Amino acid sequence: MLSQSFESFAENLQLDNKEDMDTKFKSITKRLNKKYYESSSETDHAEMVGSIGRQTAIKTVSDLDMLFVLPQSVFDRFNSYESNGQSALLQEVKEEIKKRYPKTIVRGDGQVVVVTFTNFEIEICPAFLNSDDGSYTYPDSNQGGSWKRTDPLVEIGESKYMISETDSHFKYVCQMIRAWKNNIGFKMGGLLIDSLVHKFFQKNTKYFSATFDDYLNLFIDLFGYLKDLNEDQTYWRALGSRQPVYNKDKRFIKKAKTAYNKLKDFTSECEDLYDVLKELFGRSFPVPETIQKAEDVRYAMSYSPTEQFIEDLFPVDIRYSLKIDSEVSQDGFRTMLLRTLIRDKKPLMINKSLHFFIKKNEVEEKELDYKVYWKVKNRGEEAKKKGQLRGEIVKGGNKKIEHSRYKGEHYVECYIIHNGVCVARDHIKVPISTAPVYA
Template identity: 30%
Template sequence: MKLLAYFDAFLKNTVNLNQTRLGLLDDRVRVITSTLKGDAQIGELYVDHSPQGSWAHRTIIKPLNNHEFDADILLQLNEVDSWDPKDYLRETRAAFKRSTTYRSKVTKKNRCCRITYAGDCHVDVVPYIVLGDGREVIVNYAENEFEETNPQGFTDWMKEKDDLTNGNLRRVIRLLKYVRDYKQTFTIPSVILTTLLGERVQAWDAVSRYSDTPTALKTILSDLSSWLDLYPLMPPLPDPGCPQTTFNHRWNQPQYENFRKKIKLYSDWAREAYDEDEKAASLAAWQRIFGTSFQKPSVAEKSLAASPQTPSPRGDRAPHEQYIEELGFSWKGGYSLRIDAEVLPHKGFRNGPLRRLRKVRTLQDLEFSITTDVPEPYELYWKVRNRGAEAEDHGQLRGDIFLDEERARKRRESTRWKGHHYVEAYIVKNGKVLATDHHEVEIM
């Protein structure tokens, strides 16, 4: 059984970080950044700061087992030509050491300065620089090197995936973080867990496959288990916002192997709990995963539990729009597919990866390409869906699905209509859809 009210109460009372602590986190970050802006050295270099990671993605959970919850902020600094990469981290720590408030709270890590509030949380302050050549980087202190990053691109990718699930992806991530910290049967950095779960979200029949939290949990765990089955050895784990950077250095093969086994186990348990028709037996099955804190909600919580809402993540249907699940194919899944979009050079306009630029102007060209682990041969289908008043007024909402007959594995489009549009790709083999992806396109 789904036990929707139980999931709502469990998330609210046990898993989610409460608003009071989030407010306290805001206050602490405000004081941290005020201190840095007022420092004689770092203050001259300060450009901006922004949340990143779990805080930006809204997937922070309450700490368990005497752990602190953590939050990351990017500290954007101006480039200093004479500095080595490690100097940015060293000088940030020095600024904290000059503060009576933070000198006893700061610890230098390899990529950040950590401010610890004992017994509650820590805030990781990550120096972040946009270099003269346009690269966005953070610091690897041990190697005295810059590492390319695209934090806003990752956050935008996460939001796209979460929107496809009507907000249920972030709830699933919180639940799996809770399982990790509660059971302590597997180890995985949060950024890798977020990436692996987010990459499993598919455009196929999203309305029903992610209709509510338990359904999304069962679906995503099953798809993740199927994908992990393909890889006895840890595969490359690229950053969705910056594909040339991987997260593999943050994990190891034994940890990966153990995670692979545990996900298969918990996926089986979730399916059993979901499919069980008898309420008490279903509750006991869910508690096998989450523990006894997953329990019957109060009468008040039951009455306040929101009914599942499952509007189409793609918006209203266009006049000639097609959906892949209606074209006679069946779903198999188990593989991955990623769309990358490149804004092509055009005089007077910015060009480069769309996830880094975030938006594109009209009258530019885009090239979409795919990366997949589906073995050849296979068929690739594309869908381009325009949204907004301009496209609608010109009868250009589109939405038809077409085969990549030339097997180019690329698609070129021009930006004509302002609005929030999207492109989807689907890989079909032997009449079964093995993987899909969805890429938003915002045209100014």
Template identity: 25%
Template sequence: MEEYNEEKGTDYKLAETPIVQGSVAMSTVVQNENNDYDIDVAIVFDNLPDGTTAAKNMIVNALKKKCSQFNVEPEAKTNCVRIVYAENYHIDFAIYRRVVDEDGNYKYEHCGSEWRQRDPRAITKWFLDQNKEKEYKLREIVRLMKMFSKSRSAWVNMPGGLIQSVIADEKFQLYERADERFYHTMTEIRDRLANHKEVFNPTDPENSLKLVSGDSVKMENLYNRLKDKLGKLDILFDSDCTYNQAVEAWEGFFNHSYWTDLKQEERAQMAKSYSQLSESQIYYDYRETEEYIDTMFPVNRKYEVTLDSKVKKGDSVVGWLNEMKRQHKPLLPGHTLHFEAKTSVPAPYQVYWKVKNRGSVALEEDCIRGEIVRTNKLIHIEPTSFRGDHYVECYIIKSGECVAKARIDVPIRI
């Protein structure tokens, strides 16, 4: 943008840190063996040309200055500007402009065939709220549903991830086990699609998510394929259903080598105890409670904030965390961490903290945390409870924006 402005005598610039959208932001991405990946990113400006075509062309021309080595030039689409990095890998930049309303709040407009009012964070926030309301179990349902939808190479016409997320939320069934949750949610979705196949935007209920005639075909395909493949799971309800029969039933549903490998591994693992299994083979039924600052506030890092932590054992100071890491001194359980933030942000401001636990113990204990909490204090205290490569983040919020953020890694060893 700087080079484009210098050449054209303009003053276009990003108003916020780009906002990741779609399945990446909602953490519902699944591995696709056909390498068909796209990332949706919103870029927000304060000033743009009034015409949507002119706005998209401006972005395309600016990107061309840095994308000269690409096989495919940046291209303006109806609702985005696309950059293709390699075959089946691309990024779609959704373009927004924002204004401040009379109450001092930001209002956003999306650059499509025309300017339309749309909040770039609304869908992500909706999904994360619904996932939280459903005890953090909705995300796993969406991931499994997407794996089913991608399970056959001939299944090219299936609904997109957003539509699947909306109907999974609508028909979500809360059972104790993951397999029960998924099965009963899918049967509810099948029965729902038998009666009606319309899906509306959850953040704008007057607008359908079926934008073109082909979307009706995709909904019909989802219904027919669920109706067909769910029948393969009937054996699960037989009182004498064996382990291998259950695995074969799910193999027929998902059409994935995971289940084939599981049958082979089961024979080899018969003589081994649970404790001998590798972490990658163990399923942990935990809640994904992590929250993300860019779904809560615009991120515009104008200032600095730094983090360190005093490490204490009882009343004694063991050292400072950053220095201990530089000296490769281990951080052990049973200590207390006194995190201290220092910031250049002028008062007044609000302070938010996030503590994220990682590792097998955090999963086993259902304690990954990651919630963002407002304390308005530059000091935050946490115990070193169990091993894992954890981290802590601090956010400074001023005038409705995240103007500074910092992260400190907390590697706790046995």
């Protein structure tokens, strides 16, 4: 029964917009071939790289990474610039793509040209083949400009090898880690995910022959591996290429520890296991009908017919960091932050003003267009009796004011929407300890 749920989950995660991406990819390739090679080819000199190239992307993926190989003469031309020829190269590629998509947003972003379509973006990296080792040189316009090296085809080759050697289970596990990341809401790049899952398989070779029957133990071991990684480590080595892969905030290590502690004592016979798997991987994790009925009874006290879920409103592909907090205040009392109260295990009482605010928004830092949505979810007997379970997702700004009124384990979530996709999210508990407590 559990193995069937994991198998169905894997099937449900597969890409569903690849055809549209293929069409746009070919169109951009044709345009750049016309400019740099006087050719009308839709395939020459271009490669799909990133998670789509490695075959580990999931259906909510909002970006396609594309490598376009330019002639050596183009490198010589821009390398001769006195300063930041890299920026000039990206600008030239950008302007050429604008000829094909004049009404589409096309922008430079440090190392790539980004073309924004509905619900996904294509990031084009202009590159030059290094004849000595088959790697590529690409432009980095940051900090005055420099040339960097990348080797994505080796990463793709290693990923495809692992997929073949594990009867596709390497791919499924990488995809499920993406689903976990999107559901919990933290930034973790696809190359880092694939590289760490690759390291896990190499250290635990018994899972090369895994089946869906082994997935509970596999994920307990995988989360155990991730939680024990060194938080002081600045980068990890990519599968295949061994290039450094950075992750600055390291939140995934703490999140893996939480996931491990939730899963470690379960066996496949425990009905409550499905509650935890849905909590980790999202509401779409398949639950057998008999167990779903029991869950419906358990959650009757928190059910609200007006509750909404972000994955029903927008595709979710967490690519940026978001952090929210709340100032807790009351006349005559010192203002404190909600996360500090929770950390210090102090009670959140009634009659408090809660001023939720965005503490960090990486989407704003990158100067991208975005919209903010909030969700307030109440739980418990008092909120239910008053018809105040709430749970609607509403558009808002960078701040939101609430008040503590109903006793219960409530929570607030914030979502950042860019180009029709939820690209950042954060969650904060609002545990109100004395009656009545929170609206």
